[in-house]
Amino acid sequence: MTANKASFLSHLQRALQLDLFGDLFVVERKPDPKPSAPRQGLPRRPKPSGVSPNASPNPQNNSSESEGKLKKILLGDVVLEYTLRRSKRRSIGFLIGDEGLRITAPRWVNLSEIEQAILEKQEWILKHLRAKREQQSQRQASQLRFEDGATIPLLGDAFRMRFELGRSKITVDHGTTELRIQLPVDTNDPLHETMCRTRLKAWLQQQAKLIFSQRMPELAEQLGVDYKHMQLSSAGTRWGSCTSNGVIRLNWRLVHLEPDLIDYVIAHELAHRIEMNHSPAFWATVERIYPRYDEARKRLKEVAVAGLPQL
Numbered sequence: 001m002t003a004n005k006a007s008f009l010s011h012l013q014r015a016l017q018l019d020l021f022g023d024l025f026v027v028e029r030k031p032d033p034k035p036s037a038p039r040q041g042l043p044r045r046p047k048p049s050g051v052s053p054n055a056s057p058n059p060q061n062n063s064s065e066s067e068g069k070l071k072k073i074l075l076g077d078v079v080l081e082y083t084l085r086r087s088k089r090r091s092i093g094f095l096i097g098d099e100g101l102r103i104t105a106p107r108w109v110n111l112s113e114i115e116q117a118i119l120e121k122q123e124w125i126l127k128h129l130r131a132k133r134e135q136q137s138q139r140q141a142s143q144l145r146f147e148d149g150a151t152i153p154l155l156g157d158a159f160r161m162r163f164e165l166g167r168s169k170i171t172v173d174h175g176t177t178e179l180r181i182q183l184p185v186d187t188n189d190p191l192h193e194t195m196c197r198t199r200l201k202a203w204l205q206q207q208a209k210l211i212f213s214q215r216m217p218e219l220a221e222q223l224g225v226d227y228k229h230m231q232l233s234s235a236g237t238r239w240g241s242c243t244s245n246g247v248i249r250l251n252w253r254l255v256h257l258e259p260d261l262i263d264y265v266i267a268h269e270l271a272h273r274i275e276m277n278h279s280p281a282f283w284a285t286v287e288r289i290y291p292r293y294d295e296a297r298k299r300l301k302e303v304a305v306a307g308l309p310q311l
Contacts (some may be wrong), residue, residue: 097132146163148187159177161181163183163192216230223289226273256309261300264293
């Protein structure tokens with residue numbers, strides 16, 4: 001660990017001896033949003049003449065349907081599974097969720113027409129199914145193990161978690177790169193993981209708030225701008241945002257990244273106090289306080305929020 005990081009962590013450790021049973025800070029933020037699922041719909045089509053909304057023009061075809069159960073269709077050499085639901089909507093809708101493809105169709109559309117719609121949309125369907133699987137794999141790989149010796153990134157370095165029985169408390173040992181977590185239950189207790197997850201998330205958010213509160217005024221002064229206030233964010237895909245009235249939100253998961261990347265995100269959002277766009281003038285503004293912004297920007301694109309420890 002560099003001397004700069006050691007000094008930084010030492011400063012934070014002195015500033016915070018966090019009793020995690022206490023309510024030491026309040027962060028104004030919205031709950032984690034559920035990942036949005038892509039939707040597509042086919043154009044509306046008129047109902048067949050003389051057919052009621054609840055009747056099927058082909059009873060024999062629809063009589064074999066088991067609504068809500070998995071169905072299969074062959075797309076080239078790929079067997080696609082999907083769930084079919086009926087509704088009062090007027091078009092066939094496609095939804096890619098964690099469970100795969102779900103299709104919602106009007107009651108008057110028969111199964112052969114639904115399968116034809118799948119064939120027409122197969123490129124879109126397969127593309128988004130692949131993206132969803134990759135997202136799930138990334139999320140699974142980033143699940144944090146609450147075992148003694150398991151690692152967690154903090155300011156760009158890997159810290160080993162050490163669990164101790166005692167009063168709820170977390171301390172950083174930057175000399176040994178260890179995160180010592182004291183809990184009133186031992187690792188064999190069924191409550192251990194839940195309690196550790198809750199305490200660790202609160203502690204990381206507190207660390208993030210300390211870091212952001214230290215760096216933002218300094219960088220704002222260098223740029224010659226002000227801001228209304230800072231809030232922590234738990235956004236699933238964004239590192240930060242800046243509103244037109246000067247509210248800056250920073251993703252608390254930045255605490256896992258190197259200090260210079262944190263500075264870049266802060267500089268980026270502060271620059272929006274001058275340019276509320278991403279024009280050449282905006283990047284010139286960022287460059288005034290973060291000359292190597294292009295390098296940091298590329299590095300940050302390689303880091304996905306979903307790939308960080310999931311708490």
